[in-house]
Amino acid sequence: MAAVTPLLETRGLSRSFGGLKAVDRVDFTLQPGEIRAIIGPNGAGKTTFVSLVCGRFPPSAGKVIFDGEDITALPAHRRVRKGIAYTFQITSIFSRLTVFDNVALSVQRALLSGGGLATASLKRGAIEALERTGLADRAHETAGNLAYGHQRLLEVAMGLALRPRLLIFDEPTQGLSDGEIEGFVTLVRQIAQDATVLLIEHNMPLVMALAQTITVFERGSILAEGTPSEIRDDRAVQDAYLGASADDD
Amino acid sequence: MSGPAVRNDRPMAAALLHVAVVLVFVALQYVLPDYHRAVFSRVLVLAVFAMGYNLAFGYTGLLSLGHAMFFCAGLYGAGMTMSMLGWNVAAGLVAGIVCGAALALVIGLLALRTTGVAFMIVTLMFAQVLYLVILYFNEYTGGDQGFSLRPAARQLGPFDLTDPTTRYFAALALFAAALAVTLAIVRSPRGRVLVAIRENEDRVRMLGYNVFAAKLAAVVLSGALCAAAGATYAILFGYVGATFATIQYSILPLLWVLLGGAATALGPLVGTLFMYYVVDITSNYTTAYLLFVGVALILLVLYFPKGVLGTVRERWLPWLP
Amino acid sequence: MAFGPHLLLAVLEGLVSSAVLALTALGLSLVFGVMRIVNVAHGEFFMLGAVFAWWFSTMVAGDPALGFLLALVLAPLVVGAIALVAERLVLRRLNYDPEATIVATIGMLYIFEQLALMFYGPEARAVPAPFDFRITLPWFGYSAYKLAIIAASILVMLATWFVLTRTRIGLVMRATQYDRETAQAFGIPVDRVYAGVFALGAMLAAIAAVLIVPIQQAHYLMGTDPLLLSFIVVIIGGLGSLRGTVVAAVLIGLSDGIIAVFFSPTLAKMLATLFVALVLVFRPQGLFGTTAR
Numbered sequence: 001m002a003a004v005t006p007l008l009e010t011r012g013l014s015r016s017f018g019g020l021k022a023v024d025r026v027d028f029t030l031q032p033g034e035i036r037a038i039i040g041p042n043g044a045g046k047t048t049f050v051s052l053v054c055g056r057f058p059p060s061a062g063k064v065i066f067d068g069e070d071i072t073a074l075p076a077h078r079r080v081r082k083g084i085a086y087t088f089q090i091t092s093i094f095s096r097l098t099v100f101d102n103v104a105l106s107v108q109r110a111l112l113s114g115g116g117l118a119t120a121s122l123k124r125g126a127i128e129a130l131e132r133t134g135l136a137d138r139a140h141e142t143a144g145n146l147a148y149g150h151q152r153l154l155e156v157a158m159g160l161a162l163r164p165r166l167l168i169f170d171e172p173t174q175g176l177s178d179g180e181i182e183g184f185v186t187l188v189r190q191i192a193q194d195a196t197v198l199l200i201e202h203n204m205p206l207v208m209a210l211a212q213t214i215t216v217f218e219r220g221s222i223l224a225e226g227t228p229s230e231i232r233d234d235r236a237v238q239d240a241y242l243g244a245s246a247d248d249d
Numbered sequence: 250m251s252g253p254a255v256r257n258d259r260p261m262a263a264a265l266l267h268v269a270v271v272l273v274f275v276a277l278q279y280v281l282p283d284y285h286r287a288v289f290s291r292v293l294v295l296a297v298f299a300m301g302y303n304l305a306f307g308y309t310g311l312l313s314l315g316h317a318m319f320f321c322a323g324l325y326g327a328g329m330t331m332s333m334l335g336w337n338v339a340a341g342l343v344a345g346i347v348c349g350a351a352l353a354l355v356i357g358l359l360a361l362r363t364t365g366v367a368f369m370i371v372t373l374m375f376a377q378v379l380y381l382v383i384l385y386f387n388e389y390t391g392g393d394q395g396f397s398l399r400p401a402a403r404q405l406g407p408f409d410l411t412d413p414t415t416r417y418f419a420a421l422a423l424f425a426a427a428l429a430v431t432l433a434i435v436r437s438p439r440g441r442v443l444v445a446i447r448e449n450e451d452r453v454r455m456l457g458y459n460v461f462a463a464k465l466a467a468v469v470l471s472g473a474l475c476a477a478a479g480a481t482y483a484i485l486f487g488y489v490g491a492t493f494a495t496i497q498y499s500i501l502p503l504l505w506v507l508l509g510g511a512a513t514a515l516g517p518l519v520g521t522l523f524m525y526y527v528v529d530i531t532s533n534y535t536t537a538y539l540l541f542v543g544v545a546l547i548l549l550v551l552y553f554p555k556g557v558l559g560t561v562r563e564r565w566l567p568w569l570p
Numbered sequence: 571m572a573f574g575p576h577l578l579l580a581v582l583e584g585l586v587s588s589a590v591l592a593l594t595a596l597g598l599s600l601v602f603g604v605m606r607i608v609n610v611a612h613g614e615f616f617m618l619g620a621v622f623a624w625w626f627s628t629m630v631a632g633d634p635a636l637g638f639l640l641a642l643v644l645a646p647l648v649v650g651a652i653a654l655v656a657e658r659l660v661l662r663r664l665n666y667d668p669e670a671t672i673v674a675t676i677g678m679l680y681i682f683e684q685l686a687l688m689f690y691g692p693e694a695r696a697v698p699a700p701f702d703f704r705i706t707l708p709w710f711g712y713s714a715y716k717l718a719i720i721a722a723s724i725l726v727m728l729a730t731w732f733v734l735t736r737t738r739i740g741l742v743m744r745a746t747q748y749d750r751e752t753a754q755a756f757g758i759p760v761d762r763v764y765a766g767v768f769a770l771g772a773m774l775a776a777i778a779a780v781l782i783v784p785i786q787q788a789h790y791l792m793g794t795d796p797l798l799l800s801f802i803v804v805i806i807g808g809l810g811s812l813r814g815t816v817v818a819a820v821l822i823g824l825s826d827g828i829i830a831v832f833f834s835p836t837l838a839k840m841l842a843t844l845f846v847a848l849v850l851v852f853r854p855q856g857l858f859g860t861t862a863r
Contacts, residue, residue: 054455080457088455094448097441105445108438109457117438162457312669359851366608366668367850370801374847377798381840500676507673537688543680547660550670550677 349476395490
């Protein structure tokens with residue numbers, strides 16, 4: 001284990017808003033190829049934490065290290081080019097553009113970084129991402145007219161098409177039906193074959209089924225970390241979170 | 250406020266339509282009475298001004314209230330190099346465009362630090378500064394009165410640009426070139442990024458794009474196009490004056506674009522042509538013709554925010570660029 | 571004239587323009603602060619105030635003070651009513667979308683200006699001052715009316731301040747400014763507050779204009795300068811901050827007056843505009859550090 005460079009590492013990562021410490025000295029390590037879930041009660045700092053990782057705002061203190069390189073000072077768009085993709089918690093597609101255009105924006109970014117931007121490969125890349133998410137036959141619809149579940153899938157397709165090394169999902173299954181969630185699980189397993197997945201999720205059965213390791217956040221810090229069964233048996237986690245939210249969802 | 254999105258591609262239909270439009274204007278040269286031919290020459294040049302504005306406002310969503318400054322950079326850049334340094338038409342045109350692009354670069358670097366309402370006010374103020382600069386250095390610029398270019402200076406090789414027919418074709422050539430540039434940009438992947446910025450800036454950033462750089466590029470291109478219109482105006486009509494630097498000339502391209510349809514390639518031409526005739530006809534009856542500009546602006550934002558071609562695209566021709 | 575008295579004269583002139591500017595800018599600032607919109611037609615409310623002042627003052631013969639008083643009461647009311655109608659007919663229907671509002675108020679600017687041209691004409695006309703004795707200073711005589719302008723402006727501003735901070739209406743306005751949704755949830759008729767604020771903003775500009783017409787003639791294009799200066803004041807003072815607006819008005823009015831005495835007015839305007847644009851770029855919260863609420 002020790003020989004492998006972690007894909008993502010944070011050291012003492014902190015962020016406060018006014019007096020509130022949303023994220024407080026978090027040391028976090030993610031190995032390549034993992035599927036990692038971050039869970040925790042509302043307001044535990046999960047979204048703030050991943051936002052610091054992908055650079056949506058700067059940390060108050062601490063470091064973010066991606067694949068051995070300190071990226072703390074890099075702006076968000078440069079981190080995306082390094083391979084960190086973020087899918088938004090609130091569906092954030094370009095609702096007045098076509099489904100194709102939405103995905104094409106990601107594909108052309110990946111192609112630009114790769115050096116060449118040919119129309120043919122742009123089209124191929126977009127269709128491929130749409131096929132993986134099952135949206136290929138809707139390519140020419142206006143994104144805003146899609147059903148909610150399809151909009152979430154489009155969001156995932158946009159992340160995928162960036163060909164990221166680390167794909168961060170922020171509550172991807174919120175508002176999806178059971179059937180759609182099943183499809184999502186399959187999709188994430190596929191994605192994990194060539195990318196590392198970090199997901200924030202409230203749906204406990206899904207987390208237990210999908211994640212190899214679970215990190216539990218509480219009040220801006222890591223409360224526990226371990227395999228799904230370790231977390232299920234952890235007393236502190238039960239007190240802080242599992243018990244409280246069991247009849248919540 | 251901003252126009253509709255780029256929709257399904259029908260590249261052949263779109264290309265044919267634009268070639269046809271240019272050909273219609275070629276044919277009109279032989280049909281139009283002298284007076285209207287002169288009006289059309291002017292409208293074609295001003296439409297390029299509106300097309301430059303459209304690139305920033307319609308496609309990228311940057312509502313500037315100061316684009317008169319870019320038109321004037323071209324107007325004075327060409328006019329002053331030609332009248333004071335004796336440069337020829339081609340060099341004057343290039344000088345005008347370079348001035349416009351350089352000014353747009355500086356203004357963009359500053360103004361793009363702000364967004365929304367602040368961006369509107371900042372651009373308005375920078376344009377006002379340029380207007381006052383022109384007045385203050387009236388020794389060189391002619392101030393309020395402006396200055397004229399000698400007909401002898403307005404020759405391009407064998408072409409006499411003071412001749413109405415040559416002038417019409419020169420204006421049409423500029424328009425066709427601007428149309429080609431606009432289409433090339435907005436149909437390219439880069440153009441897709443500009444539209445996406447208009448729709449949701451934060452998401453574009455999280456797709457790995459440098460939003461600031463893309464907006465800056467849009468402003469510079471927009472400024473260069475407006476300057477090309479300004480420089481051509483100076484060359485073809487031989488007059489350079491501070492009127493073109495007033496706030497009114499920053500508002501007019503906004504009006505033309507809104508009327509014709511923001512983020513449509515031909516909208517600026519439609520808007521400019523229509524508004525020019527409205528003002529032209531009403532000014533025969535009243536000195537208060539700007540009243541109609543005001544009424545048009547209000548009616549547009551209230552009832553017709555997509556403009557003529559924006560509505561056509563939404564209802565009937567989704568492939569219209 | 572020696573330098574000292576010259577400077578005193580410049581300061582007095584500057585204070586008069588400060589007084590008028592503060593009132594006009596206060597109106598703009600109020601509208602921006604509460605409604606979050608930029609009213610480009612604000613200068614035209616100033617112009618309409620002056621034009622109506624002339625119109626009302628010519629309706630009564632005899633003592634000029636009578637005509638002036640009539641104008642001072644009626645012109646702001648008429649302008650306020652016009653603003654109210656414009657707000658109901660246009661701004662409310664745009665749902666106060668910031669960008670659409672700017673375009674629409676540009677339209678209003680042209681409409682008001684051109685209607686004034688059609689009905690009032692291109693002439694510049696003065697309203698006689700209500701009284702015209704001069705206060706004799708050791709170095710020069712100074713119009714008592716100009717000093718009265720300063721006093722009147724201070725009175726109106728104090729009244730506005732009192733309404734904003736000490737009355738229920740002011741409380742409702744501040745609540746709306748602070749959070750529109752919450753205010754609505756608490757049963758504040760946000761819609762009517764907006765209409766009232768817009769009218770009040772226009773009336774402040776009109777009062778300023780009535781005060782100034784005896785020393786500066788009414789003209790259909792006179793709205794442009796107050797608009798630009800008010801913008802400058804509101805930006806320097808911090809968008810939406812009332813105290814900042816008054817401080818900035820005094821600063822700008824004084825420096826404008828003083829600079830105009832010593833430098834070319836074009837150069838002064840040019841540098842001031844550039845300075846303000848840069849303030850907005852680098853210090854959007856205004857020079858006085860108060861964050862816009």
